Amino acid sequence: MTTITLHPDFRVGPVDRRVFGSFVEHLGRCVYTGVYEPGHETADEHGFRRDVADLTRELGVTMLRYPGGNFVSNYTWEDAVGPVEDRKPFLDLAWRTVEPNLVGTDEFLQYCEREGIEPMMAVNLGTRGIDAAIGLLEYCNGEAGTKWADMRIANGREEPYGVKLWCLGNEMDGPWQIGHKDAHEYGKLAAATGRAMRQVDPSIELVACGSSSMMMDTFGEWERTVLSYCYDVVDHISMHAYYEEMDGDRDSFLASGTAMSTFIERVAASADAIGAQKRSDKRISISFDEWNVWYLFSRFVGETNLPVQKDAPRIIEDVYSALDAVVVGDMIVSLLSHADRVAVGCLAQLVNVIAPIMTEPDGPAWKQTTFHPFATAARLAQGEALQVKVDSATMSTKKHGDVPTVTAAATVDPETGALALFVTNRTAEEQTVTLRHPGATARIEGGSAVLADHVGPREGKEAAEAYGMVDALPVSHGDGAITLRLAPESWTAFHGTLAS
Numbered sequence: 001m002t003t004i005t006l007h008p009d010f011r012v013g014p015v016d017r018r019v020f021g022s023f024v025e026h027l028g029r030c031v032y033t034g035v036y037e038p039g040h041e042t043a044d045e046h047g048f049r050r051d052v053a054d055l056t057r058e059l060g061v062t063m064l065r066y067p068g069g070n071f072v073s074n075y076t077w078e079d080a081v082g083p084v085e086d087r088k089p090f091l092d093l094a095w096r097t098v099e100p101n102l103v104g105t106d107e108f109l110q111y112c113e114r115e116g117i118e119p120m121m122a123v124n125l126g127t128r129g130i131d132a133a134i135g136l137l138e139y140c141n142g143e144a145g146t147k148w149a150d151m152r153i154a155n156g157r158e159e160p161y162g163v164k165l166w167c168l169g170n171e172m173d174g175p176w177q178i179g180h181k182d183a184h185e186y187g188k189l190a191a192a193t194g195r196a197m198r199q200v201d202p203s204i205e206l207v208a209c210g211s212s213s214m215m216m217d218t219f220g221e222w223e224r225t226v227l228s229y230c231y232d233v234v235d236h237i238s239m240h241a242y243y244e245e246m247d248g249d250r251d252s253f254l255a256s257g258t259a260m261s262t263f264i265e266r267v268a269a270s271a272d273a274i275g276a277q278k279r280s281d282k283r284i285s286i287s288f289d290e291w292n293v294w295y296l297f298s299r300f301v302g303e304t305n306l307p308v309q310k311d312a313p314r315i316i317e318d319v320y321s322a323l324d325a326v327v328v329g330d331m332i333v334s335l336l337s338h339a340d341r342v343a344v345g346c347l348a349q350l351v352n353v354i355a356p357i358m359t360e361p362d363g364p365a366w367k368q369t370t371f372h373p374f375a376t377a378a379r380l381a382q383g384e385a386l387q388v389k390v391d392s393a394t395m396s397t398k399k400h401g402d403v404p405t406v407t408a409a410a411t412v413d414p415e416t417g418a419l420a421l422f423v424t425n426r427t428a429e430e431q432t433v434t435l436r437h438p439g440a441t442a443r444i445e446g447g448s449a450v451l452a453d454h455v456g457p458r459e460g461k462e463a464a465e466a467y468g469m470v471d472a473l474p475v476s477h478g479d480g481a482i483t484l485r486l487a488p489e490s491w492t493a494f495h496g497t498l499a500s
Ligand code: AHR
Pocket: 025, 027, 068, 069, 070, 071, 170, 171, 212, 290, 348, 349
């Protein structure tokens, strides 16, 4: 028997809405024929696809990271501002693709503004450094009267954009990164760049690169060294994690959310250890600025095996299954359970590239299976995350050891008492859960679920759209407890009320 216990007074902390962010990188067809396709029947006057923007809105994305990813580490932002006819294509070494520079900083930031989405920018600390970073920041946020701010104004944008969130490079621990550095080199450069950027605009928030995954040989030591240089300068440390089902090991894949939680807790512990050593009252939070299911090892050929291509090639266009949607839901459970620590999250990426939204050039846009849990959680998870006590059986997995069979996260809106409860059943059997709410009144009004129905990847618009959320199994209210039923291998979002 599984029990879940909740009380409105036992809280993790407010859910930072930026945790429902996503990511637009100049990679494959994320930008070109993804968000941007002039000439498409839905394109607006700026060349951005309305069908994609509408799906992005429905997805509930609050923030977009840009322009990379690996791409940023060889990017010259100055080449992609000003009159489009003067911009020259360049060979992006990260994805071995000719980048036409038709979309750059202004196009992206104005798109975000029109769509009501907060931008998160990254600076190039691979091939470039302090100079390019402070120039870009001044271009984005500076007032008239200095070189780069005046260039923005000359390019037609009077008002500063006021970009708040800035990544100091991307995955600099990865040997694949253009301009890869060791932790000392990167830590010093990130600290110096961050300090200079704060002199341009003290109101910004800065993200230092953490590890590209928990499997990196340098994991732990990287965080320790980087933060020993940057602790006082940055606000967040980044985390990236991608999970996939390998060798038919379904149980380990279903346990990805637990692996993600372990990763978060280890990074938080590493950051706190530096804070303790410095006797600092400051707490570094986490920017989980790339997370998703990605068949990286089983489907992707690897960056260096890509041929040089142009015209928005199809790169890492993973097609998702129903099981992938359940795992994405479970990863959201992990993020919300750590709301006191995770300030930013980016489902990587938004369109076409390991994405919840797919498009065809000159054709339709549609939702992948993974769209559904994200959109549902983004809509329902309001207010504060609660401490959720789950007592369930465990299951043993090859990769992650013994993990709970049921995981859960909950939020309550203190103003309205609206409750959202997200629950994953990792087993192949239906589960009955007793939801206890001692000393509080609770009601579950309904719910919807994604089911891993053992049907493989849903290729193309028709197959993908045949998949959607289904009604949650019926709920019964008893004296002081509610009985929930969870379908086999499912992620369910319940909604209701909870009050003291
Ligand atoms: O999201 C795809 C790639 O994954 C990003 O460019 C990089 O940061 C990560 O390795």
